[in-house]
Amino acid sequence: MSYEPVRVASIGLGRWANIMANAIERSEKLKIVACYSRSVGKREAFAAKHNCEIEDNLESLLKRDDIEGVIVTTPNDQHAPVIEAAAAAGKHVYVDKPIAVSLDHARRIEKAVRDAGVVFTVGHSARRLAGVRKIKELMDSGRIGEVSMIETNFSNERGLELQPGNWRGDRLMAPGGPLTQLAVHHVDSLQYLLGPVVRVFSFMKSMYTPVDQDTATMTICEFASGKLAYIGANWASPGVFFMNVYATKATLFYDLDFGWWSKADVVDDHSKLILREFTSKGDDPDNRFLHDVPVTLKRGDMFREQFEDFADSIRGLKAAPEIDAAQAIHNIAVVLAAVESSKTGKAVEIEDILNS
Ligand SMILES: NC(=O)C1=CN([C@@H]2O[C@H](COP(=O)(O)OP(=O)(O)OC[C@H]3O[C@@H](n4cnc5c(N)ncnc54)[C@H](OP(=O)(O)O)[C@@H]3O)[C@@H](O)[C@H]2O)C=CC1
Ligand SMILES: O=C1CO[C@H](CO)[C@@H](O)[C@@H]1O
The missing domain is CATH 3.30.360.10 (Dihydrodipicolinate Reductase; domain 2)
Incomplete structure (x- = not known):
């Protein structure tokens, strides 16, 4: 292993969050330390399955200094508000595809991660x-x-x-x-x-x-x-x-x-x-x-590799992940x-x- 695992939190704990967590667990480059979803049951089930801590709200999760990045798997229309908050808190962001389902939201995301200077990528795996x-x-x-x-x-x-x-x-x-x-x-x-x-x-x-x-x-x-x-x-x-x-x-x-x-x-x-x-x-x-x-x-x-690309970029082993906001915006x-x-x-x- 070449570096300390990037400490991430999963947000939006439905079906896909679990598949992504399985992929992260196949890598030594990232570690899921916390999770948040609005419903208590989903938080508890995810935390038990993926051995991580539970946060009761997004704000408390984003205030934690030990979390370096977030894995966003909320429904498409909930990507922009979550990412804006995460970027403002200085967290690196992986979001699943599509980046958003309106250009307005997609551009808000692009601006938020650019202004915050955080690493950003989209799951076009x-x-x-x-x-x-x-x-x-x-x-x-x-x-x-x-x-x-x-x-x-x-x-x-x-x-x-x-x-x-x-x-x-x-x-x-x-x-x-x-x-x-x-x-x-x-x-x-x-x-x-x-x-x-x-x-x-x-x-x-x-x-x-x-x-x-x-x-x-x-x-x-x-x-x-x-x-x-x-x-x-x-x-x-x-x-x-x-x-x-x-x-x-x-x-x-x-x-x-x-x-x-x-x-x-x-x-x-x-x-x-x-x-x-x-x-x-x-x-x-x-x-x-x-x-x-x-x-x-x-x-x-493909899933482990996209997260390792994200982690390598956070640790400075490469300039940026392969898939950036501009490509994801062109896709949508x-x-x-x-x-x-x-x-x-x-x-x-x-x-x-x-x-x-
Ligand atoms: N790359 C791929 O192959 C795939 C990608 N995806 C993508 O992953 C994303 C999620 O899909 P999927 O898991 O199937 O959807 P689900 O509806 O199963 O899960 C999303 C979860 O997000 C939670 N959620 C909703 N709003 C918020 C919010 N504001 N903050 C925090 N949590 C929230 C909900 O749980 P709660 O009520 O507890 O908050 C919900 O269960 C989508 O963008 C989809 O396109 C999905 C499948 C495959
Ligand atoms: O991108 C996707 C790939 O396949 C999934 C089904 O397993 C879809 O739900 C999803 O949105």
């Missing part, structure tokens, strides 16, 4: 999957030629279970439903691979859910480079996560078993990446054959542009969303 890292490597090395387009999908069955009162079913707290909650991971990975999105066109529909929320979304993105991508996201099917990359020399098919998503220490073992290329490429298009090359993926741990701007496009039936410029 999917780009750390072994398959996405390998796709980047194959693109950068020239092995697959030039990419023209990428097709992605991130879906699951959560819309079928939504009930009135659940924040995921609220159009303001989760605009675009599965696009905000699931496929925002692909939005981040696509911008990591292809650079900034400049324009989107999207259809969104509400289907098979008891609440008034979009559960089927299809979005086309145009990048500054001119390349294209498709993002499918629904909340009405068993889990799906794939990314197919179309390039001049080869096609990549990356597929991951979503059932393993929350077990990041082994999820890469439940994914596969296939490279399909010409066996021989003569002049005759009727005599061109293809073969599949399985690509070896080295198992990582793409989602908000897609929602706007689905309402107007027109393509929407990201610049217009950012200037609105």
Whole structure:
């Protein structure tokens, strides 16, 4: 171990806080020392499970000198107020994705952490999957030629279970439903691979859910480079996560078993990446054959790694975490542009969303 573990507190103790705590416990670089959620039962259950102290309110937690950073896993609309308070108290901040669900909140967060000079990052973990890292490597090395387009999908069955009162079913707290909650991971990975999105066109529909929320979304993105991508996201099917990359020399098919998503220490073992290329490429298009090359993926741990990136930045081993506020804001701007496009039936410029 290279340094004293960064002492952190978990705030917003629902399902995801526990998954994140499991990941932190796989690392020697951080230690959860305290927790806070509004309900007593959640505080007690989390503290017992993760062997940490309980704070009865946010103010008392943030006053503690022994807490260096916070792990924020409150619902999306509660990211900004919690982060503003944490940053003002000088705490470093990790927040789960999306940074926020309005640009106003996202910019408040950006300003709060900048003014306080604290380390800040957002949990866009999917780009750390072994398959996405390998796709980047194959693109950068020239092995697959030039990419023209990428097709992605991130879906699951959560819309079928939504009930009135659940924040995921609220159009303001989760605009675009599965696009905000699931496929925002692909939005981040696509911008990591292809650079900034400049324009989107999207259809969104509400289907098979008891609440008034979009559960089927299809979005086309145009990048500054001119390349294209498709993002499918629904909340009405068993889990799906794939990314197919179309390039001049080869096609990549990356597929991951979503059932393993929350077990990041082994999820890469439940994914596969296939490279399909010409066996021989003569002049005759009727005599061109293809073969599949399985690509070896080295198992990582996207959740542990994102926290170690955060901790290394706090301890000064690197200048800043890989994912900053500006990238996270661009990610949510793409989602908000897609929602706007689905309402107007027109393509929407990201610049217009950012200037609105
Ligand atoms: N990266 C990924 O793959 C995933 C990311 N997420 C993200 O994690 C976040 C949380 O999601 P999830 O755990 O599923 O949601 P939950 O609703 O299960 O948990 C959030 C908890 O936050 C607490 N809370 C609400 N408001 C406040 C507040 N103001 N201060 C302190 N605590 C508060 C609530 O408990 P109480 O009533 O006790 O306060 C609630 O249980 C979201 O931003 C979501 O997008 C979620 C799943 C996967
Ligand atoms: O980002 C996410 C990934 O998968 C989760 C389901 O397990 C979602 O709830 C979540 O919002």
